[in-house]
Amino acid sequence: MKKMVFFTTLMISMLAFVTSANAVGSEYTPVPRSEDTITVMIxxxxxxxxxxxxxxxxxxxxxxxxxxxxxLEHETDIGDMTHAPDGYYIVNDQEKLESFEIDPNAQVLMQLYDHDGTYEGVDVKWNEEVSLTKFLAIYQNNNLLDVSTFPFHLTIKDHKVVKIVQQYIP
Structure with a gap:
């Protein structure tokens, strides 16, 4: 009986360790604001x-x-609503296209895109790093999911985009 209790306790401990090890980076975390980061609709x-x-x-x-x-500041006809639906809100007071040069070594982090041409392959993988070449292919492939409808956070250094992070929208 003692061996069984010990074995069960050991298995539960190992399962907890594995689960917590896999949980690192497996949850949504907002992109931190900084002076060199802006958010755009591409x-x-x-x-x-x-x-x-x-x-x-x-x-x-x-x-x-x-x-x-x-x-609450921007919307007028909201009835008795007291908060932003889905926990986010976008303000675009001035629609103006700007051009940004992308560093050829820019880091690209995606949250959600078509991985393999199947609906099952359109799944969330938090901050999945992809090459710039793969990002271009993902951006052009709008068969199952159009990633151009997502905002992207751009980190700019020396007048070039050095990091692109897709913003997940629930």
């Missing part, structure tokens, strides 16, 4: 003179209590 990606450029409309992305506050 309208196009194109090569010009041997460099890759992104055309995008800068937006303001809010989550949580901040989203609720902005929602």
């Amino acid at each position: 309208s196009s990606l194109e090569n010009k003179n041997g460099s890759l450029y992104l055309q995008g409309d800068q937006i303001e992305w809010y989550e949580g209590a901040e989203a609720d506050q902005k929602f």
Whole structure:
């Protein structure tokens, strides 16, 4: 009996360890705000003179209590609603396309895209790193999921985009 209790306790401990080890990076975490990070809706990606450029409309992305506050400030016909639906709110007071050069070594982190051409392959993998070449292919493939409908956080250094992070929308 003591061996069985010991074995069961050991198995539960091991299962808890494995579960917690796999949980690292498996939950949504907001992209931290910084002076060199902006959020855009991408309208196009194109090569010009041997460099890759992104055309995008800068937006303001809010989550949580901040989203609720902005929602209440900007919306007028909301009845008895007291918070932003789905926990986020986007403000785009001025629609203006800007061009951003992408560093050829830019890091790209995706949350949700078509992995294999099946509906089962359209699944969330938090901050999955993909190459810039793969990102271009993902962006152009809108058969099952159009990633151009998602906001992207851009980190800009020395006037070039060095990091692109897809914003998950529930």
